[in-house]
Amino acid sequence: MTDRTELLEAALDCFPEGIALVGSEGHIVFWNHAAEAITGHAAASLVARLLPGELEPLVGGSQPGRAVLVHLEHKLGHDVAAMARTLVLRDSLGARIGIAAVFHPAESLDARTHGDRAEGGAADGSLAEFEDRLAAAFEDFQQGGETFGVLWITIDQASGLRKTHGAGACEAMFEKMQHALANGLRPSEEMGRWGDDDFLVLSHERTPEMLAAHARMLAGLARTAEFRWWGDRISLTVSIGAAQAEQAETLQLLLERAQIAMLKSVHAGGNHITAPGRQECLPS
Numbered sequence: 001m002t003d004r005t006e007l008l009e010a011a012l013d014c015f016p017e018g019i020a021l022v023g024s025e026g027h028i029v030f031w032n033h034a035a036e037a038i039t040g041h042a043a044a045s046l047v048a049r050l051l052p053g054e055l056e057p058l059v060g061g062s063q064p065g066r067a068v069l070v071h072l073e074h075k076l077g078h079d080v081a082a083m084a085r086t087l088v089l090r091d092s093l094g095a096r097i098g099i100a101a102v103f104h105p106a107e108s109l110d111a112r113t114h115g116d117r118a119e120g121g122a123a124d125g126s127l128a129e130f131e132d133r134l135a136a137a138f139e140d141f142q143q144g145g146e147t148f149g150v151l152w153i154t155i156d157q158a159s160g161l162r163k164t165h166g167a168g169a170c171e172a173m174f175e176k177m178q179h180a181l182a183n184g185l186r187p188s189e190e191m192g193r194w195g196d197d198d199f200l201v202l203s204h205e206r207t208p209e210m211l212a213a214h215a216r217m218l219a220g221l222a223r224t225a226e227f228r229w230w231g232d233r234i235s236l237t238v239s240i241g242a243a244q245a246e247q248a249e250t251l252q253l254l255l256e257r258a259q260i261a262m263l264k265s266v267h268a269g270g271n272h273i274t275a276p277g278r279q280e281c282l283p284s
Contacts, residue, residue, distance in 0.1 A: 040075030130192035151201040156270035158197035180225035212275035239265035242275035
C-alpha cells in the first residue's frame, strides 16, 4: 500500500509552481521539482536544513495569502524575480506548525503584485479601496454589525491557459469571468481581483449555509461564461472556498480559512466549492 506521505509529495511535485514547506523552526521539510527548476537548488541539499539566506525572501519577503514580488539568488548566483505567496500552516488545535510558500517566475503579467491589473485591482475602484472596504466590513461585524463572510474564487483553467495561449488570453478570460460573476452578486456585495488567478467576494450572507448556496450559484454562473480565443472555445470552471467570519478571530485568519477552503476545492479536482462542513463537486 502506498504511503500517505509519498502520495502527498508526488501530488505536490506535479504542480508547475515551486512549493516549499518550512517547519516552525525554519527547517525545510519539502522542496518540489518546480522549486528546484526555478532556483537551481536541489531538494537533497535543502531538506532538513535551515532555509539559506538567498532563499529567505520566500518567507520573509512575502505576506500570508498575498502574492508579492521577491528576489531570490539562483544556485548559479544570478537574481531570480518571483511572485510568492505564503500560507501559515496550523495543526488541529490552531497552533502554528510551519509555512507553505508557493512561487513562480515573475514575467510580464505574471509579475504583477497581489491584486494588480491593468485598470485597477477591484471590480470597481482600486485594490486599496477594496481592501479598505473589506477591513471596514470586518470591523463593523466585530462591533456587532452585519454578518460577514468571504468567497475566495480561483479559475481552474488560468494556469494552463497562460501557458498554452499566453498572458493576453489569460487576462481576457479574467475580464469575461469577472462579468459573469458580477451578474450574481447581491447589491451589498463587492468583488475584487485577489492575486494573479483569483477573485475575492465580500458577502453579507447570514449563515454559512446561505454563503455556501451563494457560492454554488456563482460557480454555476462561471460555467456559463462563453470564452473564445482565436476561434477556440474554452470551457471555464471555478473552485471556491467559503468562510464565515467569527468574533474571536482576525481578518487575516478569516482570509486564511477561505484560502485553505479554496485550495481544498482545487486539490479535489476543480469545479468544487468548499464551505464549513461541506465539499461539493459541481455538475460539469
